[in-house]
Amino acid sequence: MSWKPWVLLCGLPLLSGCFGVNTSQAPLATTYPATTQQRMQAAYHWEVLAQHEAKAIMADRRLDRRALYIKPPETETAFSRGFRSLLTSELVKQGATVRTSDLGAATVTFDVQVVAHQDRQPIRPPQGALTALAAGIAVATIPFNHWREPALALIPAAGLVDLFSGSWTSESDEEVIITVQADEYQTLLYSSSNLYYINPGDSGQYGRAPAASTERGQLKVSSQW
Structure with a gap:
């Protein structure tokens, strides 16, 4: 087996020490922890x-x-x-x-x-909003398979909206x-x-x-x- 590949592998850590690994030309963008703020409208x-x-x-x-x-x-x-x-x-x-x-x-x-x-960036939806929406869609598909009246499919999704929409x-x-x-x-x-x-x-x-x-x-x- 040639000894050259081993020399290169062993030399990489030493070579990387000559350069800054965790460096950046400018500060990296990050976000704040999720918080809430009230809306004044009355x-x-x-x-x-x-x-x-x-x-x-x-x-x-x-x-x-x-x-x-x-x-x-x-x-x-x-x-x-x-x-x-x-x-x-x-x-x-x-x-x-x-x-x-x-x-x-x-x-x-x-x-x-x-x-x-x-120029505000997009803000994430309320915690649990996507889960509730997905659950409402999934439950709403059940009546199409088991119930005769398709309009009844809206009941589960509407119930979820009534439950959470106030907040x-x-x-x-x-x-x-x-x-x-x-x-x-x-x-x-x-x-x-x-x-x-x-x-x-x-x-x-x-x-x-x-x-x-x-x-x-x-x-x-x-x-x-």
């Missing part, structure tokens, strides 16, 4: 957020027994009007002293940022970041931020999203000839 959801923030403010030791003043936002929207009223009601309901001026009170403010994604919703390319803060004497005493999906048609209720890029098929207008 005035009731504003009330839920107001209840949450009021409870958190009342529980904060730095705001304990302090009078509060909820400052109107600089830009008024449907959300800002509704949320300010709801937050005021919830704070009063939970025993807070809410004043109509900032004299001798900690000032509560809230800010809303609308985020519009222009399913689609993702959106538009989101809002809602931040509630309280400060006094130029000192921040409380800060809380929450993120939600919103329906694209509802963005005007929170403030307009950034304009879409002109690179995505929109005509760029110029006054120069």
Whole structure:
């Protein structure tokens, strides 16, 4: 047997040590662990957020027994009007002293940022969605073989949809970041931020999203000839 192949095989590990094996010209793309995010699409959801923030403010030791003043936002929207009223009601309901001026009170403010994604990658369906769909299709084929009425085949699949559809919703390319803060004497005493999906048609209720890029098929207008 020739000794040359053995020399080559033994030399490969030594040769590979001269180069970086686990290297890349740029960072490799990876994903985050699967998480969930709620969709805000009803005035009731504003009330839920107001209840949450009021409870958190009342529980904060730095705001304990302090009078509060909820400052109107600089830009008024449907959300800002509704949320300010709801937050005021919830704070009063939970025993807070809410004043109509900032004299001798900690000032509560809230800010809303609308985020519009222009090039989002596909998002995986809810966990179990494909399994339930596949099971519904498989079960729905049984009546065609054993039942005389084909319309009855829709019953199993419809039952699965009724069972799981309440917890399913689609993702959106538009989101809002809602931040509630309280400060006094130029000192921040409380800060809380929450993120939600919103329906694209509802963005005007929170403030307009950034304009879409002109690179995505929109005509760029110029006054120069």
